[in-house]
Amino acid sequence: MPNLHRGEIEAEIGGARRRLVLTLGALAELEAAFGADDLTALAERFGAGRLKAIDLARIIGAGLRGAGEAISDEEVARLSVDGGVPGFVRIAGALLAATFGVDERPLGEQAGA
Numbered sequence: 407m408p409n410l411h412r413g414e415i416e417a418e419i420g421g422a423r424r425r426l427v428l429t430l431g432a433l434a435e436l437e438a439a440f441g442a443d444d445l446t447a448l449a450e451r452f453g454a455g456r457l458k459a460i461d462l463a464r465i466i467g468a469g470l471r472g473a474g475e476a477i478s479d480e481e482v483a484r485l486s487v488d489g490g491v492p493g494f495v496r497i498a499g500a501l502l503a504a505t506f507g508v509d510e511r512p513l514g515e516q517a518g519a
Contacts, residue, residue, distance in 0.1 A: 413504045420485035426469030428505040
């Protein structure tokens with residue numbers, strides 16, 4: 407069972423139940439990938455709700471790696487989830503909500519989107 411107080415979530419990805427968590431290392435990885443100056447800028451970018459498919463793969467990949475899974479963003483992009491793209495959006499949204507305490511509505515439905 408995931409520890410929500412530590413920002414962990416679980417999701418079925420690629421037919422397997424997997425744990426995801428954005429550790430400091432995973433967040434540093436995302437800062438570099440998105441060119442964010444700090445965590446506030448990273449949270450603001452995610453809060454805007456305008457993400458590309460590769461952004462979803464990066465967020466989910468960082469969460470999987472943060473939980474100890476050796477997987478690349480390219481491998482994540484080839485996996486499937488229930489609900490297709492909206493399923494990936496839900497997983498990324500839940501992970502970001504667990505990490506930043508952001509609005510849990512789907513990314514495209516958040517304020518300002």
